[in-house]
Amino acid sequence: MTPRPLARYALRVASLAAALGLWQLLTGLDVDLWLHFSQFPTVTDVAGAFAERLTGTDYWTDLTDSLTRILTGFALAAVLGVATGVLVARSRLAEDLLGPVLEVIRPIPAIALVPVAILLFPSNEQGIVFITCTAAFFPVLVSTRHAVRALTPAWEEAVRTLGGGRLRILGSVVLPGALPGIFGGLSVGIGVSWICVISAEMISGQYGVGYRTWQDYTVVNYPGVFVGMVTIGVLGWVTSTAVEVLGRRLTRWLPRTSYTPGGRPRTPVPRVAAPVGVRAGSDPENQAEAQHQGHDDTEQEARDEHLV
Amino acid sequence: MSTSSEAVETAAPSAAPAREGERGTRLTLRAAVLGRPGAPVLHDVGLDVAPGEILAVVGPSGCGKSTLLRTLAGLLSPLAGAAEQDGRPLTGPSADRALVFQEDALLPWRTLRGNVKLPLAISGVPRPERRARAESWLGRVGLSAQAGQLPHRVSGGQRQRAQLARALADSPRVVLMDEPFGALDAQTRSGMQDLLVEVLRGTGATVVFVTHDVDEALFLGDRVALLSAGRVAAVRDVPRPRDRGALDDPARVTLRRAVLSSLGT
Structure with a gap:
């Protein structure tokens, strides 16, 4: 059941x-x-500390600061990752020019870029966004690249023979076709982004959930540390769910298998093959279809349904 | 392969095309070598497809039928020789030469209507008109009720009808078909053949129809070109009228036998 x-x-x-x-x-x-x-600390300790925090203003400042940083970094990473991924997958020149540089930078953990961020950016804020962005950039890039390379060639050929140019192919084939893969990368990316925004805040932030959590640790306020951890967990869950939901909405066209884990197929309507040429009068689907068709095509239609 | 004497290469078809269209267009291949660079598949191809004609191309799997079609579509360039439309060399794909694929080439994230609207959008047809024209084409192929469905929600036969509607929606002068009914069962297939003849009537389009099914070729083609061993082995006229019942007509039986023997089967 x-x-x-x-x-x-x-x-x-x-x-x-x-x-x-x-x-x-x-x-x-x-x-x-x-x-x-x-x-x-016990759950009640943490709950008490949480309630206390919620009434103060610092908590909300931390929250909005962290959210602003991650959303900025992640949005940048999504745009740059998709653009670079498409470019590298579609252009040999881009692959040769960018490929080696990207592959050398990719294995470096984003949090190890803190010194780079400090050297490069005038403000801490920009440094944190940079680190968050770098973290999410690579998963998005790699999945986009794979998804674009795995596109069904007939889609592109079809659009080309309908007179479509490069821009049309990009907008009507490459981006929509790669979307399921892109969202795979975005889901991984948002998770990595949280890890990096919190770590970066712990190292160099002013305000932010990561900064607060580390501060609490340095003053041995363990319930406070746990309030921070719970906050990170909930925020991470909410944001990755948002990415998942958006992804599922945008890729609703994907054919779904009838298999539902641990359950029965969704539509238990029996699909009995009717003998060829016999009007399948008992099948509600065909009846509806017959009414729509309403002319000699009906019989052919019913056959199509059953045989193909 | 003792068929070279039968070859009527580049000769104009003697049977007058059934659908003479003033907007017709002529496709010509002259001494063409076709294939991917470094991997030629067809040699010394000479073919002339007259305006409004249906040329059926038959041959065993892997004989280069698809290569021929892709060249005519402009997706491949001839490695040698010439591929021309009305005397001008083909340069890349064009909306004037639509291609219908065997496999699913509908964009799966667009509804059937959305797919049929695509060529109209590309050619800049105003938005309100697009929908009306797409609906009218879907009606002609019997898909009005499925217009709002996604491709994977309809049957294989219905998907091929939608492909046909999409290919014809922007009134191309050439329709190239690459075994479009190859994956369909026998009943659906003959229904689709009838539909194709009906839908093409009055469009004046020049059609090249590739198939491995000799009977399909003889039913649809005004002429049949036989590909064998990397060459065009022969081009045969098919007696008209187009009639499924004529399969046991003596002339037809002789032709069929000759075609099959040319193909070495």
Whole structure:
């Protein structure tokens, strides 16, 4: 049986609640086996600290600062990554010119670019955006490049023989066709962006969730550290869900398999093959179709449906 | 292969084309070597496709049928010799020469209507007119009810009809078809052949139809060109009228036998 949506949400909430319960249990009982939970703040400690933070102004400043940084960096990375990926995949000259440089920079962890950012940019703010952008840039670039190279050649040939030029092919074939792959890269990119924006803030930020979390650590305010961590987790979850949802909306044309994990196929309508030439009167789909067609084509249509 | 004596290369078709169009156009290949650079597939190709004619091209798999078609479409350049339209060399693809593919060449993120509107958008037809013209073409191929569907939601036969509508929507003077019904079952296929004849009537388009099915070639073609061993082995006139019932007509049976033997099958 496929669980109802409501049941699935309940399950998800229960999973979170169970994790929190376990945390509370281990810390509340001061479990000190091989792992030490006695110094660990309890869920209630953290909740108390959280409530306190929410009423102050600093928390919201941290939040908006971090969000501004990540959204700026990520948006830049999305645009640059897609543009570079398309360019490298479509032009041999671009591949030869940019390829080696990109491949050498790619393995460097973005957070290792902090010294570079400090040297290059006049303000901390720009440095953090730079690091965030670099982090998300490569996953987007690589997936775009792969997606563009894997496009079905017939799509492009079709548009060319319909008179389409380079721009038309870019807009009508390359970008929409590569979109599923691009969104794969964006999903990875937003995750890496969070890691890097938080790390960069810890090193060089003023305000920001990462900065605050590190500050709390230096003054041994452990509940505060956990408030920061929870905030990062929730923000990361929300932003990557937003990317996923947007991606699914824009690629709704993708053929879906009838397989649903752990459940039955979505449409349990029996599709019995009718004998050729016999009007399949009992099949509601064909009836609807027959009504639409309304002329001699109907029979052919019904056959098409069943045989192909 | 003792067929070279039968070759009527570059000769104009003796049977008058059924659909004489004043807007017709002529395709010519002269002593052409076709293929990808460094990998020629067809040698010494001489073909002349008259305005409004349907030339069916038959041959076994891998004999260069698609290469021939891609050259006429302008996607490939001849490695030697000449490929011309009305005496002018072909330079790249053009909206005047539409290509219908065997495989799915519809853009999967566009509805059938969206796909048919595409050539109209490319040629700058005003937006409101695009929709009306696309709908009219979808109606002619019997897809009015499926206009808003995505390609993967309809059957293979319906996808090929949509491809046909898209190819014809902007009134090209040449329609090149690369085994368009090759992946369809027998019943759907013969229905599509009838539809094709009906839809082409009155367009005056010059058609090159590639297939590996001899009967399909004899049914659709005004002439049939046989490709074999990297050459055009022969070009044969097909007696008219176009009639499926004429399959057991003695002249037709003889022609069919001759075609099959030319192909070495």
